[in-house]
Amino acid sequence: MGNDLKLRRWRESDCRMIYDWRISPETMRWCFDQQIFPYDGHECWFAGFLKNSRRFGFILEDDGQPVAQIRFDPAELTGCYRISLAVAPGRSGHGYGSSILHLACQSSEIRRNAALLVAETMLDNLPSQKIFVRNGFIQAGSGESAGFKMLCWLLPVHSFAHPLPIQFFAEPAWMEDIEKILSATGLALAGDATAQVKLFMGAAVSDSDLVSSVVLHLNVNHTTVLDLALRYPGQIELPVEFCNMQTAVAQLAASLSFLQTC
Numbered sequence: 001m002g003n004d005l006k007l008r009r010w011r012e013s014d015c016r017m018i019y020d021w022r023i024s025p026e027t028m029r030w031c032f033d034q035q036i037f038p039y040d041g042h043e044c045w046f047a048g049f050l051k052n053s054r055r056f057g058f059i060l061e062d063d064g065q066p067v068a069q070i071r072f073d074p075a076e077l078t079g080c081y082r083i084s085l086a087v088a089p090g091r092s093g094h095g096y097g098s099s100i101l102h103l104a105c106q107s108s109e110i111r112r113n114a115a116l117l118v119a120e121t122m123l124d125n126l127p128s129q130k131i132f133v134r135n136g137f138i139q140a141g142s143g144e145s146a147g148f149k150m151l152c153w154l155l156p157v158h159s160f161a162h163p164l165p166i167q168f169f170a171e172p173a174w175m176e177d178i179e180k181i182l183s184a185t186g187l188a189l190a191g192d193a194t195a196q197v198k199l200f201m202g203a204a205v206s207d208s209d210l211v212s213s214v215v216l217h218l219n220v221n222h223t224t225v226l227d228l229a230l231r232y233p234g235q236i237e238l239p240v241e242f243c244n245m246q247t248a249v250a251q252l253a254a255s256l257s258f259l260q261t262c
């Protein structure tokens, strides 16, 4: 890796290169979607991506040569973004993956628009797991996508001086995982009856007055689905499916904090 690393946004002329990188066997090996899609479909997707002000794509250049790309797509909830990245074929193992992840997560675009970053890696994708750990991502349980077992990773973009208090109504077995992810991310605190956000999980019920609270229900029987959201301050289309309970709780906390501050 040289000393002249530069991060820049995707531009129209990157379309073919990003397609070629995406369909290279080195990248395909680790994609949840293993289908090779036609180039004209990619062109259309790429043009739509560039036009969309809520999507962010970056290229890392080393001495003027493109060596890696990363993109941030809106995740399930407002203020949460999902990351995909790849280094150019033949360029892996030189630190470019870690550098683009670091630089892009620190970029003004991401710091302005995101409260929480989410990533998913295949269980045996050790190089990608290494770069997420190195860049401070927190391991947040596992999940499944297209039949592949995956690990989930989270990175809060800001540290919150006043984490959001949430009252959880959940089985004790789930509380342990919830408390772990809250203390690792600092996104929320397990609050008491005075908390203005109530999160019900499974079949939990309450007889307290919920009229003025944000009331959320996560159905965690088979998958993790948000199926009820009362007084959620942003636009939300129910149901919302998450890859596991930890990413659901973290996204809800991050999203509510983000919506309160913007």
Ligand SMILES: CC(C)(COP(=O)(O)OP(=O)(O)OC[C@H]1O[C@@H](n2cnc3c(N)ncnc32)[C@H](O)[C@@H]1OP(=O)(O)O)[C@@H](O)C(=O)NCCC(=O)NCCS
Binding pocket: 026, 027, 030, 083, 084, 085, 086, 087, 088, 091, 092, 093, 094, 095, 096, 097, 098, 099, 119, 120, 121, 125, 126, 127, 128, 130, 131
């Ligand atoms: C994952 C990826 C982005 C990493 O980029 P990279 O530039 O190769 O990463 P880095 O050089 O910064 O670091 C890779 C680390 O993995 C290590 N590594 C490489 N192969 C490994 C293996 N088989 N087992 C364990 N560690 C391995 C490297 O030694 C290095 O660790 P080190 O710095 O401690 O030595 C790149 O390999 C890639 O594009 N993969 C295909 C697409 C992909 O998997 N994307 C991630 C899913 S979102």
